[in-house]
Amino acid sequence: MAEVTLLGFWPSPFVYRVIWALKLKGVEYEYVEEDVVYNKSDRLLEYNPVHKKVPVLVHAGKPIAESAVILEYIEETWPHNPLLPKDPHQRALARFWTKFGEDKSIALCTFFITEGEEQVKATKEAQENLRILEEHGLGNKKFFGGDEIGMADFEFGWLNLWLPVMEQIAGVKVMEAESFPRLHAWIQRFKELPTIKQNLPDHSAMLTYFKDRRAFFLASAKS
Amino acid sequence: MSGETVKLLGHWASPFALRVIWALKLKEIEYEYVGEDLPNKSPLLLEYNPVHKKIPVLVHGGKPIAESLVILEYLDEAWKHNPILPDDPYERAQARFWARFVDEKCMPSIMSAFTKKGEEKEKAAKEARENFKILESGLGKKQFFGGESVGFVDIAAGWIGLWTRMVEEIADVNIIDTAMMPLLESWFQRVLQVPILKECLPPQDKVLERFKGFHKFLTGGSS
Numbered sequence: 001m002a003e004v005t006l007l008g009f010w011p012s013p014f015v016y017r018v019i020w021a022l023k024l025k026g027v028e029y030e031y032v033e034e035d036v037v038y039n040k041s042d043r044l045l046e047y048n049p050v051h052k053k054v055p056v057l058v059h060a061g062k063p064i065a066e067s068a069v070i071l072e073y074i075e076e077t078w079p080h081n082p083l084l085p086k087d088p089h090q091r092a093l094a095r096f097w098t099k100f101g102e103d104k105s106i107a108l109c110t111f112f113i114t115e116g117e118e119q120v121k122a123t124k125e126a127q128e129n130l131r132i133l134e135e136h137g138l139g140n141k142k143f144f145g146g147d148e149i150g151m152a153d154f155e156f157g158w159l160n161l162w163l164p165v166m167e168q169i170a171g172v173k174v175m176e177a178e179s180f181p182r183l184h185a186w187i188q189r190f191k192e193l194p195t196i197k198q199n200l201p202d203h204s205a206m207l208t209y210f211k212d213r214r215a216f217f218l219a220s221a222k223s
Numbered sequence: 224m225s226g227e228t229v230k231l232l233g234h235w236a237s238p239f240a241l242r243v244i245w246a247l248k249l250k251e252i253e254y255e256y257v258g259e260d261l262p263n264k265s266p267l268l269l270e271y272n273p274v275h276k277k278i279p280v281l282v283h284g285g286k287p288i289a290e291s292l293v294i295l296e297y298l299d300e301a302w303k304h305n306p307i308l309p310d311d312p313y314e315r316a317q318a319r320f321w322a323r324f325v326d327e328k329c330m331p332s333i334m335s336a337f338t339k340k341g342e343e344k345e346k347a348a349k350e351a352r353e354n355f356k357i358l359e360s361g362l363g364k365k366q367f368f369g370g371e372s373v374g375f376v377d378i379a380a381g382w383i384g385l386w387t388r389m390v391e392e393i394a395d396v397n398i399i400d401t402a403m404m405p406l407l408e409s410w411f412q413r414v415l416q417v418p419i420l421k422e423c424l425p426p427q428d429k430v431l432e433r434f435k436g437f438h439k440f441l442t443g444g445s446s
């Protein structure tokens with residue numbers, strides 16, 4: 001068995017956070033695709049019995065689940081090319097914004113699984129949170145991590161590809177460039193980084209997958 | 224750095240503020256406590272936590288940090304004395320995993336059991352029991368989640384047994400099931416026997432009155 005294995009699911013932004021961290025640090029790993037929607041493997045159920053979700057990082061046989069926990073583990077185990085700054089207060093800010101991203105993920109994505117009035121309301125709520133993120137989280141920095149990317153940049157990395165795909169399929173623009181100029185500028189910088197550029201899911205496969213998911217969520221909401 | 228003043232904005236009944244007090248006491252850090260009169264948020268709170276406008280907020284040398292678990296990590300990094308997280312990266316990952324589990328799974332299901340009625344209440348209570356059973360697997364046969372002495376998870380969750388008992392009494396539900404979770408139940412007792420933790424607990428009769436008030440307001444008085 002490889003020293004480092006990542007159990008993942010190709011359209012998951014949570015999984016990509018871990019991929020980006022491993023790639024940034026040049027950590028060799030074996031990637032194992034899990035069919036989390038229809039057929040979770042025994043291996044996944046053994047390695048993450050609590051949540052039965054991906055990503056799971058397995059290092060020397062020991063599993064770690066939850067992307068934010070995995071990122072901290074990767075940072076501590078392979079400290080070069082750091083994901084967190086040295087200063088404790090700056091580290092606390094990175095963790096604060098990472099948590100903000102986790103806590104607001106439903107608010108930011110509900111527009112995708114709703115329609116009509118509900119979708120209008122959900123879009124507004126997403127925009128309020130993006131505004132807070134842009135003003136307080138990113139500010140005038142180059143990246144959330146400062147001059148270099150870090151943990152918080154990976155937390156919001158989904159805004160660069162997943163969000164536009166979701167917007168396209170849901171037929172609504174949540175993050176207009178004119179309304180969120182700093183976030184847009186950050187996205188342009190983020191997606192040009194080799195670590196990110198070379199490690200993104202296939203765009204057309206994403207469109208197909210997310211089209212399916214929206215149909216599924218809308219149908220479930222009706223039943 | 225340790226020479227700079229430390230201030231904690233908290234609320235006497237908040238278990239999240241209690242986490243930070245416990246950590247400050249265990250690490251023997253001198254601090255000034257500022258009690259917020261919620262829901263009347265002070266200008267200081269709004270200035271120090273503009274994003275969430277919530278306590279606890281730690282202010283160190285004039286710089287604020289919000290979110291209780293982020294604060295705990297900060298305290299451990301800024302003051303090396305009496306660490307609350309273990310040294311080993313895998314053990315640290317486990318501690319972070321279980322603290323998040325308490326916040327993301329245990330707390331919401333307990334709150335649901337507290338605020339819902341009838342069948343929904345029973346369903347929430349069942350989920351809360353199952354979550355405690357899962358939490359117990361993180362404790363195992365250890366004295367504390369931290370091993371021989373209290374650590375990150377003990378500080379994050381040590382109050383939860385007491386609070387849950389209050390929820391059980393007020394909402395007339397059963398969540399702590401001795402037969403189902405004997406190890407966790409004895410930890411609920413043991414952790415609050417630790418002198419530093421015990422002496423910081425807010426007056427339980429006052430907390431109970433406060434909860435009763437909330438329950439009446441949220442459910443219209445019936446269960």
